[in-house]
Amino acid sequence: MLLRIGHLSTFYHTAMLLMADKGLCSGIEADIEWNLFGTGPAIVNAFEKKEIDLAYIGLPPAIIGIERGVPILCIAGGHIEGTVFCSKAQYSGYPEIQGLDDILKQFKGMTISVPGKGSIHDVILQDSLRKAGLAADISVRHFPWADMAVEAIVKDEAAAAFGTPALAVAVKHYAGGKIIYPASMLWPNNPSYGIAVNRDFLLANQTLVAGFLHAHENATAMMRSRPAQAAEIISGYVGFIDPAFVLETLTVSPKYCSQLTDQYIASTMGFVSVLNDLGYITRALNADQIFDRSLINKVHPGAHHYDDGICLP
Numbered sequence: 001m002l003l004r005i006g007h008l009s010t011f012y013h014t015a016m017l018l019m020a021d022k023g024l025c026s027g028i029e030a031d032i033e034w035n036l037f038g039t040g041p042a043i044v045n046a047f048e049k050k051e052i053d054l055a056y057i058g059l060p061p062a063i064i065g066i067e068r069g070v071p072i073l074c075i076a077g078g079h080i081e082g083t084v085f086c087s088k089a090q091y092s093g094y095p096e097i098q099g100l101d102d103i104l105k106q107f108k109g110m111t112i113s114v115p116g117k118g119s120i121h122d123v124i125l126q127d128s129l130r131k132a133g134l135a136a137d138i139s140v141r142h143f144p145w146a147d148m149a150v151e152a153i154v155k156d157e158a159a160a161a162f163g164t165p166a167l168a169v170a171v172k173h174y175a176g177g178k179i180i181y182p183a184s185m186l187w188p189n190n191p192s193y194g195i196a197v198n199r200d201f202l203l204a205n206q207t208l209v210a211g212f213l214h215a216h217e218n219a220t221a222m223m224r225s226r227p228a229q230a231a232e233i234i235s236g237y238v239g240f241i242d243p244a245f246v247l248e249t250l251t252v253s254p255k256y257c258s259q260l261t262d263q264y265i266a267s268t269m270g271f272v273s274v275l276n277d278l279g280y281i282t283r284a285l286n287a288d289q290i291f292d293r294s295l296i297n298k299v300h301p302g303a304h305h306y307d308d309g310i311c312l313p
Helices: 015-020 040-048 058-069 099-106 120-132 146-154 163-177 199-204 206-227 227-238 243-252 262-278 295-298
Strands: 002-007 030-037 056-058 072-080 086-087 111-115 140-142 160-163 178-181 193-199
Touching: 002 015, 002 040, 002 160, 015 030, 015 206, 015 227, 040 056, 040 058, 040 193, 040 227, 056 058, 058 072, 058 120, 058 193, 058 262, 072 199, 072 206, 072 295, 086 163, 099 120, 099 178, 111 120, 111 146, 120 262, 140 146, 140 295, 146 160, 160 163, 163 178, 163 243, 193 199, 193 206, 199 206, 206 227, 206 295, 227 243
Parallel strands: 002 030, 002 056, 111 140, 111 160
Antiparallel strands: 056 193, 072 193, 086 160, 086 178
């Protein structure tokens, strides 16, 4: 049996731990084929072409795919509040400036970089600009890979970025930048990423998918309880980043769990309205068209861990 998994290069996704530590995958009764993608929308396209069975993905791209008929469901969480607003050092941010609208006004006539049109980061940015009345005053530049969004800031082609905690840490280290609005305030409980699966594959392979979810939850538990060890493993696997960089990334938004909470789902449904308003989808979806909690409720029946944070040395 072959399990084809789509993933991103994001350090805090459990894919990195599962790829690096085969012992964590011991309960998955299949050979795993890992497939790297640059953005969530690219993963949706791979689902549509039947190139993958399961994937790590932000929920807005999944919603866009479901609305156009791609047969996927979100069956587990993984992380919340994973979009960060960062910039070059000369700009002011929270708490010096309290409101997001006022922080954004600094970038009138400038460019903000973001990975992937239709990504969760793009949708949060576009919604923030719309609410602030700045959509016509600030340019948004999309990139197929997060590294390119960082490079745009380094080269002064963009003044700021919306992206992952890893992108924000890279902006800090390589562009002398900083986080100017906390991830926890940008869109509370936003579904940073979840586990999506092809509907037919889920129906035919319940035991296999449950085995994957057990491994996924065990990996989120390692990130919470042993983040320094997780950072060492991820650093060793990636090869070109040091453990301190990974650990700093894990601390930017330390909310890891596999459960699909009511808050996670409610936040996701807020995205449905925004996606409709932005023209990314043309009809409303209900929660049952996006989520199936049946397996994760068996794998993780207790209280969620998103608010537990991580145990730093």
